[in-house]
Amino acid sequence: MENIIQNLYSSVKRFPISEGQNQTSIPYLEIHCYSQKDIIIPDTQNPFIYLVVNGTMRLHFSTGVFDYAPGQYLISAIDSPISGQALSVSPTSPFLALYIEFSIDDIVSVMLDMEANFMEMIFEKEISTKIQPHDDYKLLDVILRLLNINEKQDEMAFMIKHLKREIIFNLITGPYGTPFAQSIVKIQQAGDIYYINSWIKQNYKDTFSVEELAEQNNMSVSSFHQKFKIAVGMGPLQCQKKLRLMEARRLMLDKALNVTDAAIEVGYESLSHFNRDYRRLFGLSPQKDIQEIRTCLYTKAQSD
Template identity: 45%
Template sequence: MKDLLARIEATAGVLNSQSGSTGTILPYMYIHRFNTKHVPIPDPGDPFLYIVIRGRLQFFNANGINECRQGQYFISPVDVPSSGVFPEAKESTSFLAVSVNFSLADIIGVILDTEGDAPFEHTVGKEDNEDPENTEHVLSILDRMLSLGLKPSTVGFMSNHLKRELMFAILNGSFGDSLLKGVMNIQNAGDIYQINSWIKQNFRDVFSVQDLADKTQMSISRFHQKFKTAVGMGPLQCQKQLRLSEARRLMLVNDLSVTEAGMEVGYESLSQFIRDYRRQFGMTPLKDIQQLRSAIKKQPD
């Protein structure tokens, strides 16, 4: 796996060494390179694979702090936050990742083509990123995808072929089961995922369920029901979780005070912010951040 990661890193460097998120010769594939602690996560509104090639990325969400290390990947259409943290950020050390976007048609096409012939038996009972063989397979496909940028004449045929092979590998990996279940939600509520993406970008603002329903031209009751079915929570609860997770990150990473963090994410009342924070994370902001800092110090590098 180390050789694959080194080869992908080298090819990505040849194709683009600039900071930021850049496209490749494949319209669905992107290279992400950052030297800053704040790393924006793409949000195309559909499922996407995101794999760390160099460094590690910490996520702050309602379930706590998750980490994606070198060679690990995630794929999710909904619950990935809009940004992560690269703890080792330096001018001389850059974070590097590759992402691949998928459409609903991409996923369903692979599922239909393999139905009854090669069921996805290997997805049950495996923890995320606990399948080295699958991860190596995914990396080998990404290696070949990036290599197309060095041989543009082969793109026409290989582009779709490799994308389908990558989706097949994902469906057979530790994220396959959740992706299969999510496909039905996307199929039944594609417009809801676009609204969810909008909320991620605008969670600091004040808006109502009516405002969101109007964007989809649905009644409030129908919109709320579809949103909750697709995302797993109501739209305002989703907004609140995004606010609180971002406030947690701002206090832990940017050293903002409780008041500054609450105001930064859109709260007008400090007491309301503290109440919501305690309900979400089980303790006051100050105590929570103290415990998180203590736990991080004890973690091995």
């Protein structure tokens, strides 16, 4: 695995790269480069993978705080609000990642070409709710071949399409194929719900009601709430609350804010209400939760 990661890094370094998001000649591939701590994770309706090539990426989920090392990748999902930081970055050794985006049609096309029995088995499995870093040698090998394409223009166009399908195939047949395939169905069914979910991500500190959201989207309250819950897995106000609590957790962990300041920063007016909601989502009081995370991260860093 170490050799292929080094080869990925060498291949990426051959591209002209500047700070931020760099589009390549491959339409669905970008190289992201950050010498500062904050990482801009794409917010798009289309599914994507985000593969770390150099440095370490820390992402915050309701299920925990996870560090992604080179060769590990994030698979996007409609119900995964995230914030990210790059650890130990500098102008001489920036954080590097590959952003590979797919359309729903791309993925459905591959699914339709696969054996019906296999896809039936995929959809019968229970979807995993635990989000963790992934690595997969077969997938990394395909991405390496994509980076090293050096064909004539007409041949290159064919290979780009072929390798995209191969990447999708490896995602579906890989260890996290079930949640990936099932998330595609969710996005297909979501329609305009994605845009509402994205709006909530940007405005979660503000006060709004389900009635206002339903009216903005010309839907009845009951129909809107049901459609949102099917697509995202929770109601819109639950989604807002989760976003507030996750951001408060990040502020306490990364910015060393105290409990009161973090609660106010994310829009809470009552500290007791914040503490109650926090314990309900994370299972511990804010102080104990942050202390446990710091201990776990320190122990992991010492063992690496």
